[in-house]
Amino acid sequence: MNKKLSISKNKVFEEISTYNSILLFLDYDGTLAPFADNPAEAYPLPGVIELIKHLNDTEKYSISLITGRRLKDLRKFINLKDIYYAGTHGLEIITADGNELSPGKDRGLKNTDLNNIRDFFKKEYLIDPDYSLEDKGLVLTLHHPTTINKDKIIKHLETIIRKREYEILPGRKIIEIRPRFWNKGDAVKLLIQEIKEKNKIDSYLPIYIGDDSTDEDVFKILNNGIGIYVENENKTNTSADYTVKNPTEVLEFLQELKILNK
Numbered sequence: 001m002n003k004k005l006s007i008s009k010n011k012v013f014e015e016i017s018t019y020n021s022i023l024l025f026l027d028y029d030g031t032l033a034p035f036a037d038n039p040a041e042a043y044p045l046p047g048v049i050e051l052i053k054h055l056n057d058t059e060k061y062s063i064s065l066i067t068g069r070r071l072k073d074l075r076k077f078i079n080l081k082d083i084y085y086a087g088t089h090g091l092e093i094i095t096a097d098g099n100e101l102s103p104g105k106d107r108g109l110k111n112t113d114l115n116n117i118r119d120f121f122k123k124e125y126l127i128d129p130d131y132s133l134e135d136k137g138l139v140l141t142l143h144h145p146t147t148i149n150k151d152k153i154i155k156h157l158e159t160i161i162r163k164r165e166y167e168i169l170p171g172r173k174i175i176e177i178r179p180r181f182w183n184k185g186d187a188v189k190l191l192i193q194e195i196k197e198k199n200k201i202d203s204y205l206p207i208y209i210g211d212d213s214t215d216e217d218v219f220k221i222l223n224n225g226i227g228i229y230v231e232n233e234n235k236t237n238t239s240a241d242y243t244v245k246n247p248t249e250v251l252e253f254l255q256e257l258k259i260l261n262k
Contacts, residue, residue, distance in 0.1 A: 010242075012226060015205065016207075016260060017260060019060075019205040020059075020201075021060065021062070021199065022061050022204070022205050022207060022257075023062050023192060023195055023207070024055065024062070024064070024207050025066055025207065025210075026052070026065055026066065026208075026210075027065075027209060027210035027211060027215055027230075028044075028065060028066075028069065028074055028077070029042055029069070029211075030172070030211035030232050031209055031230050031247060032044045032045065032048050032065075032078075032247060032250065032251075033048075033077065033247060034247050035172070035232065039069075039073075040073075042077070043077060044077055044078060045248065045251050048078075048251060051254040051255065051257075051258060052078070052080060052254070053080050054258055055257060055258060055261070056080070056083050058261055060261055062084070062199065063083045063084070064083065064084035064086065064191050064195075065078060065083065065086070066090065066184055066187060066210070066218075067087055068087075068089050068139070068141065068212070068214055069087055070087050070092065071085055071086075071088070071092045072087075082096045083096055084191055084194070086184070086187045086188075088136045088139050089139065089178055089182065089183055089187065090103065090184050090187020090188075090190070091103055091139065091182055093190070095194055095198075097198070101190070103182050103186070103187075103190070113166055114166075114177070116160050116161075117140055117157065117161065117177055118133070118140065120157070121133050121140075125144070125153075138178070138179055139177065139178045139179075140176070140177045141174050141177075142175045142176075143174055144175065145173070150170055153175060154168050157175070157177065161177065166178065166179055167180050169213060169214060171213050171214065172212065176214075183214065184214055185217035185221040186217075189221060192206060205225060206224075206226070207225060207227075208222055208225065208240075209230065209250055210229065210230065211230035211234075215240075216238060219238060219239035220239045226242070227239065228241070228242045228250075228253070229242070229244075230244055230245075231243050231244070232245075232246055
């Protein structure tokens with residue numbers, strides 16, 4: 001059972017204090033930024049960018065931002081140097097040195113499925129202004145109103161896609177179609193290896209904070225690390241070790257890390 005994370009006093013901070021290297025992975029929407037009806041207006045909480053920069057400038061912390069957004073969209077909100085970025089669930093990666101990694105290349109995926117889904121969304125849903133389609137290349141995200149028959153849409157999508165290549169992932173007011181071969185968990189494993197080699201470290205503590213079903217892919221593989229799930233309005237079963245209520249409590253957690261590192 002996951003535990004409520006107390007910001008003021010918790011063994012999490014005691015464990016953090018015993019490590020010289022902390023690999024901190026942060027989701028964006030619903031974690032660093034409150035949800036907004038228009039994703040283009042989902043700004044990070046005041047103070048978040050400054051805290052990320054401060055922690056990353058210390059020897060102890062290496063910061064990575066991991067999101068379902070395209071990287072170009074994420075970096076409209078946070079565009080700091082010397083941190084790691086993973087967009088489109090890790091299909092786009094930029095290292096702290098500025099090198100680009102693209103795990104989705106040369107996978108031989110057939111775009112026919114995605115083209116058929118695009119056509120399906122246009123005909124059935126995008127005629128309604130309450131729906132919008134976010135096209136990320138190998139990933140499609142349908143943004144929808146709260147009151148819909150999600151199961152009906154998913155059942156129809158399953159008749160279109162090849163399940164061996166793509167999967168359908170419902171989330172908070174979204175339905176996402178993404179490749180099966182790669183997820184945020186794979187991206188975090190790759191980034192851990194990159195950071196270990198770059199910083200020449202053997203002993204480290206990975207921490208991941210996220211709020212969505214896609215973040216469960218990380219919580220499940222985060223061996224000997226700390227997973228923190230951000231509930232927002234969705235109290236659900238999670239593989240994370242701890243939970244916090246919302247982005248405000250994530251901000252307080254980052255503030256505590258800054259104090260702890262003095």
